[in-house]
Amino acid sequence: MTPLRTALTSLGAVGAVGAAAALWGVGIERYLFTLRRHEIAVLPPGSPSVTLLHLSDAHMAPWQGRKQRWIADLAESVQPDLVVNTGDNLGHERGLDGIRNAFAPLRGVPGLFVHGSNDVVAPSGRNPLRYFSGPSSHSKTAGRLDTEALDAYLTEDVGWTALHNTAASLSVAGLRIDAMGVDDAHRDWDDLDAAVDAQSALPDRDAPRLLLGVTHAPYRRVLDRFTAAGADVLLGGHTHGGQVRIPFSPKALVANCDIPLDQARGLSEWSASGRTVPLNVSAGLGHSIYAPVRFACRPEASAITLRAVPDSSERPPRG
Template sequence: MKMKIILMAIAIIALGMFLYNRNQISHFRTESIQIQSSKVENEIRIVQVTDFHSNHRINISRLKEQIKEFNPHMIALTGDLVDHNTEDLTVSLSLVDSLKTTGVPIYFVEGNHEIANRHRKDLLEELSSRGVIILNNDRAEVDIEGKTVHVYGAEFYVEEHDYEVMLSELERDRLNILLSHSPVRASWYADGKADLILSGHTHGGQVRLPLVGGVVSPGQGFFPHYDKGLMELPGGTMLHIDSGIGNSVLPIRIMNPVQYTQIRISP
């Protein structure tokens, strides 16, 4: 009888953990952040989606409707749309097709998983054919509320020289946004030129602990400094790290559900 109770308790705990993790890896949340800038006269709204990793578990239609309701001026895809071993691009391209229905410009920078994927060229061609603006150590201009905003995109393995060249013609009176899949590389070269850096890559540590934060992150090891959220870098640059809307290696998340971010930049 005692053994039966123990086995039943173990089964209940195991089921609870399974259902909890399933919710964490498939039911996305919406992160909302607000930033103030003297460079804008009217509110600017940005959606950031990162580290999708061809996640077939999330409800793309629900995501699309939430984004449409937010009514952003631009969408930033900050890398790892696919996983390094993704063979079928259909799920990731379905996400992009849904985002295209918003009618706002979409900007994309590659992550390490695109670079490692053998279908990288096909993916980039598909994105380009859909009008996605691919940034690779260069910039684009977007008119938002009568103001020209500069959007820069750094490749994953960007070097300091490339970073300096990319920002050499930066206009400080403009709002300057940098997309960089890796927050670490962006933080290395941050000198206050960019107003806002949007990154991913860390998955928020994938597993998080109270008071501690992320447990492990690629490139930073255990208990990473740059794991998740909004922080200020030297020189006044704001860095936002989104923990991602997908999973890699193992579909496990604890106290860190998949998410995307709605950003408001107000005067």
């Protein structure tokens, strides 16, 4: 075989592999919705277990029926005691139509939510190569979404509590669960002082409880501050797990924030101020309508079973 023919054959093979990968990522994997199950021993000794459903980054468009049905089925398959939604629910100006279909079966389940930018502004097309140079910039021409309608639906209809730069307390399965949350840190809408101060002002701080730190974008400054403020579990989204990954690699190629790339998806640990706590970063349920692909990174939700620590164990000291 001549050198030219060898080169052409190699080029053709590379092209075929690329085409097959694109076909898989665009036509198949982005529909392979996956439920990740985790267990964390973090509740006060003697507490009953609590099932937490972590949803993130639905980026919903009204025509995405498969996604809507899969999310709706989680109410029965997971039977959560608590839902935490870490934002970017909308992916289209009529995305709330799909969110209503998806979340309706979760009505009445205690829940908490924070905003991502795509709960406020519409997505826009971007050059994906720019993500390799750092967190993405913000489009100045993106249209506004109906955030008020989304929030009204989530709070008044579904019954969840907003955590935008504030804190709240819920009773879940007989356990007090406190949570502090911030608006989208990727857009610099977070106010950590306000969130931590609101958490400090919650009554009966010495009562046995669980304290959650909730953010859309898991920037280091947010995770560090929540850990120092006494959070027992940290929850975030935003990264899409990298969205396109090298198969079997523990690291994402990009995270679109400053979290370490090997913590851009899944359950890990975060250490700050002498404490180490569990961190779950959801790879999310969707993608921008301008980048309809998932490769080696299936869309996902997380079902986290929170269990009591044994009586002999010590929980990390709160700040």
